[in-house]
Amino acid sequence: MKKTFILVLLSLVCAVCCAFGLAACGDKDNGGNSGSNQPTSDHVHDWSDWVITTPATCSAPGRATRTCKTNPNHKDYTDVAIEPEAHLWDDGEEITPATCMEKGKKKFVCLHNEEHTKTEDIPIDNNAHDWDSWKVTKESCTGKGEEMRVCKRDEKHTQTRETEPMGHYLASPTSTECGRCKTPLAQSFTITRIDETFQITKGTAPATRILIIPAYVKTGETMTPITQIADSAFMSDTFTEIQFSPTLSRIGASAFSGCNGIQSVNIPDNVHSIGSSAFENCVKLKTVTIGRGASEIGAKAFRGCTSLQAVTFTDTTGWKFKDVNLTTNEPQDITDPSANARELKEGDHTTWVMVKD
Ligand SMILES: [Zn+2]
Ligand SMILES: [Zn+2]
Ligand SMILES: [Zn+2]
Ligand SMILES: [Zn+2]
CATH class of the missing domain: 3.80.10.10 (Ribonuclease Inhibitor)
Known part of the structure; x- marks a missing residue:
């Protein structure tokens, strides 16, 4: 009597376990999205080409994905190798400003890894003169006069402007x-x-x-x-x-x-x-x-x-x-x-x- 009861109990436990186990497999089969080893018996995946879904950077691998043409819920993933040149440069900081005579320098830091840096030239700035003071070049008591200033870096760079009448x-x-x-x-x-x-x-x-x-x-x-x-x-x-x-x-x-x-x-x-x-x-x-x-x-x-x-x-x-x-x-x-x-x-x-x- 006691033996029969234990047997019945065991078979009940088994049935429950089996039921849950089957349900779990089914779920996985229908909605699984984390690998190619789907536990299905007769389905053979028909994979698309690999598509890079997360590009690799200078500091982290990327990810490629392929999708089953028969069931797009079936996806497969793989790493894409680190791309040493794929930096993400910041806006750069001016280290040396450009002048009317010389190029300047700008330093960039990689947002992925601050040890990655580069410098670039800033082109010559034709307006960045170092002006000396204005000097009067044409005096006038009652009409407009003129004054001029000269760049300290190159005396060929000059600027003139009108002045108000100076009075007598x-x-x-x-x-x-x-x-x-x-x-x-x-x-x-x-x-x-x-x-x-x-x-x-x-x-x-x-x-x-x-x-x-x-x-x-x-x-x-x-x-x-x-x-x-x-x-x-x-x-x-x-x-x-x-x-x-x-x-x-x-x-x-x-x-x-x-x-x-x-x-x-x-x-x-x-x-x-x-x-x-x-x-x-x-x-x-x-x-x-x-x-x-x-x-x-x-x-x-x-x-x-x-x-x-x-x-x-x-x-x-x-x-x-x-x-x-x-x-x-x-x-x-x-x-x-x-x-x-x-x-x-x-x-x-x-x-x-x-x-x-
Ligand atoms: Zn598939
Ligand atoms: Zn970098
Ligand atoms: Zn100049
Ligand atoms: Zn006068």
């Missing part, structure tokens, strides 16, 4: 004509130092009646800019025209007041301050242009200029009227030149200045 200069503080072009600038000037620059404190126009403001005074070997026209410098003079200089930054109070020969004034971009009463009672003055750099126009600067028709601001943004204590302000629209002219010659500006933020 006085050969000494007592000169009255330009040291370069000999144009008479004034009948007399009084030039005095102010900080690091010079100012014109007094003067009378030359016989031409055209007053030309010099840009520099030469003292020894140094050209020092004249940046200011002092208060009352040309008051009530009789010239008909003023030519300002590119170095001027301030026109003093009453500098040109009562100059009743001038008809137009063109204030250059470097001038930031026009003093109070600077052009007051210039009764023939018709047109004024205020340069880009202006930021302050003093009280009564154009008061009593009864002929004034147009005052044009090169930069019309940000202007305000302020009282002389600078405590209140009103934004001002100054885009209309004729309205500006009316306001500046007739408006109550005895205690108001115009400023730009």
